[in-house]
Amino acid sequence: MSNATLLSARDLRVELRSRRGSFRLSADALELRAREALVILGPNGSGKSTLMRALAGLERPESGRLTSVATGPVTMVFQNPAPFAGSVAHNVRVGFLGKRCSGAERDDRVREALERFKIDHLAEHRAATLSGGEMRRLALARAFALRPAALLLDEPFAGLDAEGQAALSVDLRRAIEDTGVAVAMVTHDLRRAMLLADRIAVLIDGVLVQVGSRDAVLEHPATPAIARVVGMTNLVRGVVSAERCGDLALVEVDAQHRVATRSELPPGTSVWIGIRPEHLKLDIGRGAVDPIGKAEVRGVVSDGVSVAVQVEWAGTEMRTHLMAGRGLARTLEPGAGVSLSASPEHVHLIPICDEMP
Amino acid sequence: MIYPSIGLLVEITLRTLAVCLPALAISLAIGLPIGIAIGHRRFAGRVPLVSLINTGMGAPPVVVGLVVYLLLARSGPLGNLSWLYSIEAMIVAQVVIALPLVIGITLAAVGALDEDWELQVRTLGVPRRWRLWLLLREIRLGLLAAVITALGGILSEVGAVMAVGGNLEGETRVLTTAILMYTQMGELESALGLAAILVGLMLVLAGLLTVVQQSGRS
Numbered sequence: 001m002s003n004a005t006l007l008s009a010r011d012l013r014v015e016l017r018s019r020r021g022s023f024r025l026s027a028d029a030l031e032l033r034a035r036e037a038l039v040i041l042g043p044n045g046s047g048k049s050t051l052m053r054a055l056a057g058l059e060r061p062e063s064g065r066l067t068s069v070a071t072g073p074v075t076m077v078f079q080n081p082a083p084f085a086g087s088v089a090h091n092v093r094v095g096f097l098g099k100r101c102s103g104a105e106r107d108d109r110v111r112e113a114l115e116r117f118k119i120d121h122l123a124e125h126r127a128a129t130l131s132g133g134e135m136r137r138l139a140l141a142r143a144f145a146l147r148p149a150a151l152l153l154d155e156p157f158a159g160l161d162a163e164g165q166a167a168l169s170v171d172l173r174r175a176i177e178d179t180g181v182a183v184a185m186v187t188h189d190l191r192r193a194m195l196l197a198d199r200i201a202v203l204i205d206g207v208l209v210q211v212g213s214r215d216a217v218l219e220h221p222a223t224p225a226i227a228r229v230v231g232m233t234n235l236v237r238g239v240v241s242a243e244r245c246g247d248l249a250l251v252e253v254d255a256q257h258r259v260a261t262r263s264e265l266p267p268g269t270s271v272w273i274g275i276r277p278e279h280l281k282l283d284i285g286r287g288a289v290d291p292i293g294k295a296e297v298r299g300v301v302s303d304g305v306s307v308a309v310q311v312e313w314a315g316t317e318m319r320t321h322l323m324a325g326r327g328l329a330r331t332l333e334p335g336a337g338v339s340l341s342a343s344p345e346h347v348h349l350i351p352i353c354d355e356m357p
Numbered sequence: 358m359i360y361p362s363i364g365l366l367v368e369i370t371l372r373t374l375a376v377c378l379p380a381l382a383i384s385l386a387i388g389l390p391i392g393i394a395i396g397h398r399r400f401a402g403r404v405p406l407v408s409l410i411n412t413g414m415g416a417p418p419v420v421v422g423l424v425v426y427l428l429l430a431r432s433g434p435l436g437n438l439s440w441l442y443s444i445e446a447m448i449v450a451q452v453v454i455a456l457p458l459v460i461g462i463t464l465a466a467v468g469a470l471d472e473d474w475e476l477q478v479r480t481l482g483v484p485r486r487w488r489l490w491l492l493l494r495e496i497r498l499g500l501l502a503a504v505i506t507a508l509g510g511i512l513s514e515v516g517a518v519m520a521v522g523g524n525l526e527g528e529t530r531v532l533t534t535a536i537l538m539y540t541q542m543g544e545l546e547s548a549l550g551l552a553a554i555l556v557g558l559m560l561v562l563a564g565l566l567t568v569v570q571q572s573g574r575s
Contacts, residue, residue, distance in 0.1 A: 053476070056480055058480070074480075075480050075481060075482070076477075076480040078473045078476065078477055079473075080471060080473055082471035082473055082474050084478075084491065084495060085494055085495050085497070086494070094478070094481060094483060095481040095482065095483070097483045097484070097487035097490075097491070098484035098486070098487045099482070142481065143481075146481065146482065152480075
């Protein structure tokens, strides 16, 4: 059974009280399956860490059920990877305290874990002298040495520079593949999530609002708030038109603007139209494929690799990304007129229900 | 001028250690578990308790002496122990002085641990008894500070041992009470000699502990 459920939460309600007030977390149905990477996304303060701690059994739920059928250990790596006093190797050995394991086997597993995260050369160094990135690696090595069945990671890349994040995510990805451990990971870095996730769960204001396969959540967010969390930041309201264009549905934003997409929603349905910035194309010439109309450039910001362009389309600010250095990116200036295009498979519709914000 | 003999000096020094070391051991045995318990638990009444302990850390020894005197006096609640003007009375008084120091410093050391420390150890599946061992290891610099502070506090105080011990020659005279006595008698050379021994004693003990502390760091 490759996708048996290891951990599952049903109707879980956790309430945290502190001097700053109380916080409620609710997760109706969430499971972590064997050998999968589940990424939990959400804005700051949405309860991601609380959910993680609840899954680790560190928060007592008010109600609901948390079931674990994992045969191996379930361990958690915290956002702040506090090393224990002593050497790096001692830190990894701590997990073996009180466990039945021969000294030789333990030493092998400690060495293996340190090698896996490329800190074996630091084994005898005091853990307190490590850099931030090395401490994150140590925290992961400490967890992997126990050969966990499930691993809960709270922001494993927090505080690392881009290079450190990229290097660590490569090593982490490999460790996950080699060991087959099931991982639930909290992050607010969408790109890491896309890179590592098999499935994505989205938390907003303490409520688990959507869980599904990575592509299902990224492409079909259930609400505009979820769309923003998963990076579908261009959102415009429209109505499904009675008119169709071949097998494509047409969605009208206003008299001048409409988009084509694949949809079976009945005509007259109010929808949010969602397009990821990377799927919105700019064109100065006339020959655009899948045109959705004219827009005006509002701002251009380049970081040398990509260019973020803000345009106004149908009275709404939209964002798009271009590669820097291309001719088009150089000629764009605020006020310039451009054509926008988006291919029908990249235009997503979110039907608007009454209770939805 | 009458100088105290070498024999007398040795006797007073040994008696000083015979009072201070048991007092230190008892304070640590009681204070460490209490400090650890208060240090990483949150409960109602913790703040007043901690401020009481902090007050105790600065309690004037002579007042402690007076209270212990009243407890041990023949008419006091513990009068039938007949401990007044004995080594036992001095140990009791010094435990009362050292205990808040041990508890206060231990709980500060535990409190300075990262919030997630305990949770991290728990999620690594470390059993309870090993968690305590790890905790002591983690706060060992704080523990040594507690030992040095407590030892300094009781080795150098004079008010409490004077009040409950009475500075009886051959029975309860210790270095601090002897220094005070010789000073009052104007025998300053003897007072200075004893003072040198007292300071030397503290130097040796603190030095030993510092060596332990530093070797633990590497």
